[in-house]
Amino acid sequence: MGDTKNVKPRGRPRAFDVDEAVGKAQALFHQRGYDAVSLTDLTGALGINPPSFYAAFGSKADLYGRALERYAKTEGLDFERLLAPERSIAEALAALFEAAAVAYTAHSEATGCLVIEGARGGTDAVACGKAKTLSRQSRQVVRDAIARRETDRADEIADYVMAVLAGMSTSARDGLDVDRLRAIGRRASLAFTHQKA
Amino acid sequence: MGDTKNVKPRGRPRAFDVDEAVGKAQALFHQRGYDAVSLTDLTGALGINPPSFYAAFGSKADLYGRALERYAKTEGLDFERLLAPERSIAEALAALFEAAAVAYTAHSEATGCLVIEGARGGTDAVACGKAKTLSRQSRQVVRDAIARRETDRADEIADYVMAVLAGMSTSARDGLDVDRLRAIGRRASLAFTHQKA
DNA sequence: TCTTTTATGTAGCGTTCACTACATTTTCAT
């Protein structure tokens, strides 16, 4: 089972590992952002030449798309789990912000959220659009999870949650350590630990 | 009094108004961000040619610096006033977030905060540094204003305030209208309306 | 072996970028 490269494809075999390359690209994009990573940077880091790059990935933006997907699977926040329905909203969001604080500072040279930072308009509209799509999907997941508990306030709370995550991502990129980021997250979840109005 | 252009400088007079040009540049940078505004965009918008541009402003990054300063003076949040010591922390921060909601959506084509968005690492390290300097100054003003009331928690609260402002700026750029932004600000200030622990 | 298929390395494409050399024009000071 699993249709991973069992049959040999036919022609000259690829001299580098594609998945590994996507991982390296993900790290570069996360460190410096899409615009600040040039094709020369990428081919240099992968040890390949431009034709091999384009044969394997199509374009810089396409590779970015694969890096985003890989990030979402391997390092992105698991919203479904963190916002599981057995927790109260207060507990769930406190857990979410705590997880964000840890995740956004996990790699000292690649801080913040790749998706959130990528969704900010840069020079390339295609690349930015890919990140925005993922960001919207995340928002939808968050919104739906909240709606199970607070149906009418779901949109408003989702706005707040996305804003807090964006603020924490910004702060992480600004150099705040995990403890200061955690404090921001705890402060942000105070909005739910008391009131009801 | 005031040493505004009274004495005529000597040579050929400038064919355009420099301050007005800084204003146009400020608007362009605010709309698209530093990297996405090319010199061709700038000279086109100002109706001048590159030599006039460089004679007047020195470099793209220098003009950006002047645009940032102009923004801080004309459209930036007046932290000193908003965080005036006669208000409680809860009142002051609620007022700050309310003002941010309005300011960040005041121009439909140039949303968010120019300083915060500019401080995110782009391609140009010099331009980014100028924005970061202003951002740090703002943080210091906020921190000092808070310290007058909550001396030991000033840093932690300042982290939170800057993160909220960054999140609101992100949300504004994402297209949220003033009401949704206001709701985020109100939710964010709930952290201060109750607790004391 | 011989063809087909795919990936590779070399070299360079066209475009856009921020920025300038240079001659000219317009002003003030003498």
Next chain:
DNA sequence: ATGAAAATGTAGTGAACGCTACATAAAAGA
């Protein structure tokens, strides 16, 4: 009038960008 000073328009610089033409190398199928 004449020279100095400053800004202008024309035209183009070198560098970096994402990307590609093309011949060659390495594998599988016939």
